Amino acid sequence: MDVVRLLVPIAVVLVVMLLIWAGRAMLEGAREGIAEAKEEEAAAKAVQAAEQQAKTEARLERFEAASAALSPADRFALNLRAPFTEIWLEIFPHEDDARELEYFYRLTPPAGQEHELRKALEDGWDITDHGSALHTLAWLIDSGHRLPYLQVRQALAEGEDLKGRAREAGVVSKWEAQAGEAGGAAFDLARAVDVAAMAHALGYLSEAECWRILRQCRIISQDLFGSWEVYGQSFLAGAEFWKSGGLMDGTRNKRYAGSIRWLMEDAQSPWRRDPWPVSVERQERLKGMN
Structure with a gap:
């Protein structure tokens, strides 16, 4: 025990x-x-x-x-549509939230986007073939919305009664200091380049026809503007003149403003990578005016 x-x-x-x-x-x-x-x-x-x-x-x-x-001149021509390309990159498929920035310098978007492009051209522009594409592009290059913009600007300068066009007059007055004589031309030119590239991607335009239109836009842009900053402000002025007011249009204008801001500020932006080219002809003409 x-x-x-x-x-x-x-x-x-x-x-x-x-x-x-x-x-x-x-x-x-x-x-x-x-x-x-x-x-x-x-x-x-x-x-x-x-x-x-x-x-x-x-x-x-x-x-x-x-x-x-691309040559510097062709990069510049494609950069004119950059506000729209920046928005398209949100739509194109991408991995890990990283956008394929190469399409700033590609004439056509990634394969497989034909349905989106066809819908955009048909719904937004009534473009369904070669003839309708050329008709729309001729309008954008020759007059677009910048013609009525300049008409309102001229009427304001002459003190005309614009009660029937108060919204347009308000937009023109708002952007006068930034856009000046160029008005909203950048919006027309950016759309022309974007539409031409989409039309080419769908086979409505040949590559040669597309580049010919882009080079026309390049020449007009170099004649009107002297920097990406002024071009961007003109783009926003034209976009707001085209349509403003209402929830959808207000949202769209904010998206355009965000695109321009990114293009002006981000180090990867093609506008930062490719500064606005010097136009000797424009410089000489401006000297002659002074």
Whole structure:
């Protein structure tokens, strides 16, 4: 009996010691498991970061290659539609919220977007073939909405009664300091380049016809503007003159403003990468006016 009484405390102590050892072993194992999990998570994040960096570098390489494939004059012509391209890039498929910036320097959008383009041309412009594409482009290049814009501007300068066109008069007055004589011409020219490129993508225009229209727009733009900043302000003036007021149009105008802001400020913007080219002819003409 005495032996039993002696062994019971010893057994209890041994059991307690065993439990403590087991607990420590389990705790140490848990710590090692957590450390291994953290290491695996860190390794996975490193692999993911490396893959993301590789994708980013590949996108940049495609961007640079697309830019290098064009002459400065042709890059400038495509850059005239950049406000619309920046918006289109939100619609085009892209990975990891990263847009394919190379399409600023591509004449046509990614394959598979034909339905969107066809819908945009038909619903917005009644363009369904070669003839309707040329008709619309001729209107945009020759007059567009900049003609009524300038008519309202002239009427304001002459003090005419514009009660029937109060909205248009308000827009013209609002943008006078920024757009001046050019008015909303940039909006027409950007649309002309965008429409021509979409029409070419759908086969309504040949590549030669498309570039001919883009070069017309380039010449007109160089004659009217001297910087991307003024061009951007003219774009916004023309967009607001075209349609303002109402929830949908107000939202659209805000989207245009966001696009111009990105083009003016972001380091990857084609407007930052390709400064506005100097027009010798325009400079000489301006000298003669002074």
